[in-house]
Each structure stands twice: as structure tokens, then as C-alpha cells.
Amino acid sequence: MKHLKQIFQALLGVAALILTALVAAGRLTWRTIRNWWKNRSKWLRHSIATIFILIPVGFVVLVAYAYYDSEYGKSYWGEEVLSQKVEAHYFRDGKYRVYNRCIGEYTTPKLNWISDAPQNDSLAVYALPNKRGYINVNTGRIVIDAEANDYSKAWVFSEGLAAVMKDGKIGFINANNEVVIPFQFDYSDKCRMYNFGYLFHDGYCIMTNAAGDLGLIDKRGNWVVKSLYDEIWAPHESGYRIIVDNSKHGVLDSRGNIIYPAEYGYVDILSDGFILTKGGKKWQVDFNGNVVIPFMYDSVDELLCYPVAYGSDDIEYQHKLSDYATYEVMNRYGIMNRITGKPLTYAIYSNVKMFSKDLFEVQQSDSYDWHLLDTNGNIVPSK
Numbered sequence: 001m002k003h004l005k006q007i008f009q010a011l012l013g014v015a016a017l018i019l020t021a022l023v024a025a026g027r028l029t030w031r032t033i034r035n036w037w038k039n040r041s042k043w044l045r046h047s048i049a050t051i052f053i054l055i056p057v058g059f060v061v062l063v064a065y066a067y068y069d070s071e072y073g074k075s076y077w078g079e080e081v082l083s084q085k086v087e088a089h090y091f092r093d094g095k096y097r098v099y100n101r102c103i104g105e106y107t108t109p110k111l112n113w114i115s116d117a118p119q120n121d122s123l124a125v126y127a128l129p130n131k132r133g134y135i136n137v138n139t140g141r142i143v144i145d146a147e148a149n150d151y152s153k154a155w156v157f158s159e160g161l162a163a164v165m166k167d168g169k170i171g172f173i174n175a176n177n178e179v180v181i182p183f184q185f186d187y188s189d190k191c192r193m194y195n196f197g198y199l200f201h202d203g204y205c206i207m208t209n210a211a212g213d214l215g216l217i218d219k220r221g222n223w224v225v226k227s228l229y230d231e232i233w234a235p236h237e238s239g240y241r242i243i244v245d246n247s248k249h250g251v252l253d254s255r256g257n258i259i260y261p262a263e264y265g266y267v268d269i270l271s272d273g274f275i276l277t278k279g280g281k282k283w284q285v286d287f288n289g290n291v292v293i294p295f296m297y298d299s300v301d302e303l304l305c306y307p308v309a310y311g312s313d314d315i316e317y318q319h320k321l322s323d324y325a326t327y328e329v330m331n332r333y334g335i336m337n338r339i340t341g342k343p344l345t346y347a348i349y350s351n352v353k354m355f356s357k358d359l360f361e362v363q364q365s366d367s368y369d370w371h372l373l374d375t376n377g378n379i380v381p382s383k
Helices: 002-038 042-072
Strands: 074-081 086-091 096-100 123-128 131-136 142-144 162-166 169-173 179-186 204-208 214-217 223-229 241-245 248-252 258-264 266-269 273-278 281-286 291-293 299-310 317-329 332-337 349-356 359-364 370-374
Touching (some): 123 142, 169 204, 223 241, 241 258, 258 266, 299 332, 299 349
Antiparallel strands (some): 074 086, 123 131, 162 169, 169 179, 241 248, 248 258, 266 273, 273 281, 281 291, 332 349
């Protein structure tokens, strides 16, 4: 215990000596600096004081700028080219500003988003919270002010008109912001749409009713095709349009007349006609309805083999390749003669097997019941 006390007293003595030396050194240093400072000119003293003040201030400014830039500064990953002169710059707060490279200036405040301008048009939609307007992509200038108009939704121009929504109704304006078609149409986000955006194509625009069903209107706002369909596709280069109702497809001509009602499983529009699919059958017609190819299919699924005899211990049956194969149309299967290429049945089955040389086993796609078919495609009655 006595030894510990002596060690502790010695450590205190060493600490006191170190502290005294530090105080003495500090006083000596301070006296030296003070004397040096007094002997310097007033100009130098002011310059040094200014530097010591600017260093912490500059540090604070740099930190603040770095924080602001990280939160609100420009991001070089989101730039969009709107035209040869105009760009949309993306900022880290999720906003955009339009920049004109020729004059080196931003031409808009921060915007929520900017659409692409349609081909052969110079006006693009821009968005503010719950407001829409239009800018000229060649100059970057706002031409239809979102703040001055109460457009809650807007779409790009097509054939000189643009759809805008006001007070829950859709109307159409021209490039001078003049209402051409009054605000009389219902907007619905329930519609099942394909290539749809309230755009005019060949004089007609897809339009909705309150339930989300689709029809066509002309440039006077008159219904050309009543709103009866789940989908109306943009016109093919031939002018024909696909219509869809309850997953069944049909065709309208360029004036909205029904060429094929919406009762086909699928319709493809070609440059010279249509490919129609219905009831397990697929065929091609020209624009006059004449059959060009009477039998078509999506793919040949499987070559059919039938059992002929018992095999070895490892193989239960020996099989022989038949003259038949299964083909597929819209995920259903039919039977065709692979030698002649002619169909034996339509593609209406969910499964097809060969039972014997002259019999097929087929499974109905709706009931999943199995039946036997002969080589004429007729059901063989069960005994």
C-alpha cells in the first residue's frame, strides 16, 4: 500500500511538471506571436485576419453548396434532347428545366415532367402539380401556360388538335389554345387500352365513356363509332383498325364501318389482307374477303406415334410414326395429316395423343373430358 502511494505521488509530480512546461511554452509562444504581430504593418495584419475569417466561412459555404447540389443540383444522367437547340435538364430533386443552348439560358422554371413532341409537331406537354401546359421544343418557351389554364391532364397534339381535361371532362384545343371541341367527353382510367392516348389518326380519335368503353369521334366531336369496345387500336397503314370486346377481335375500316365483328380469337392486319382466327381455325383473306390461304397454324407441335407391340423390360411399348401431327392455334391443338398438309380437326383440344393406328385420344379444352376420334375426325361412341 505504501509503495502504491509513492507511485501515485510520483505520477502526480510528473503530470504537474508537464502541465507547467506546456503553460510556459504557451505563454512564450503567445508573447512571441504578439510581438511579431505588433511589428507587422497594419495592411498585413488586416490581410491575415481576413484570411483567417474567410477560411471557415468558405468551408461552411462549400459544405452548404455540396449539400444543395447533392439534393437539388443538376444530374447529367437524365438529360433529354427535345430538338437541335433545346434540352431538358434533369435535377436531383426529380424536376426538369428546359435549356436553350443557343442563348445559354433556362427558359422555364422547374417542371414535374416534359413529354416528347410528336413527329412533325413542335409542341410538347409539360406538367406542374395537377396542371398541364405546352412548350415549343424549338425555342424552349412556354406557349400555353399551365398556371393560367386549369388543365388537369393533357395529351400531345395530333393532326392540329390536343386533348385536355378540365373539370373532369375532355375537350380539344388548337395550338392557339382555342377550344375546338367542347369539354363534353368522360375520362376514365378503367379502360383497357392499346396504343391509346386521345390522339387523332386519319381524322378520328379514340374516345371513352364514363365506364371506360371505347369508340371513335371525328374532328367535330361527333361519335362515328359508339363507345362499345374494350380496345380500339391505332390504324394500320392500310387504314383498318382492330377492335376488341371481351377478348374477341374484329376490324373497322378507315371510316369506322365494321368489316369483321368482334367475335374472332385474333386478327392480324397485313398489307394485302387479314389473318383470321376463330373456333380453332386460322386462315388468310384479302381485303375483299376472298380466301387466300384456307389453312394456317401457329406451329406444328408434335409428330404423332402409335403403339404397335410390347417392347423390352425397360420400354413398355414399341411405337411407330404415323402420318399425323398436332398443330397449334392460340394454345389449342388440332390434328393434321403431315403428308398432305390438310387438317383433320380444328385446333380445339387441350391435349392430343395417338391411341392406335386409326384412333386418337383428345381432351376437350372446356370440360377436360377425353374422347376417341377416328381418322375422319369423328368421335367414336363409347361402348
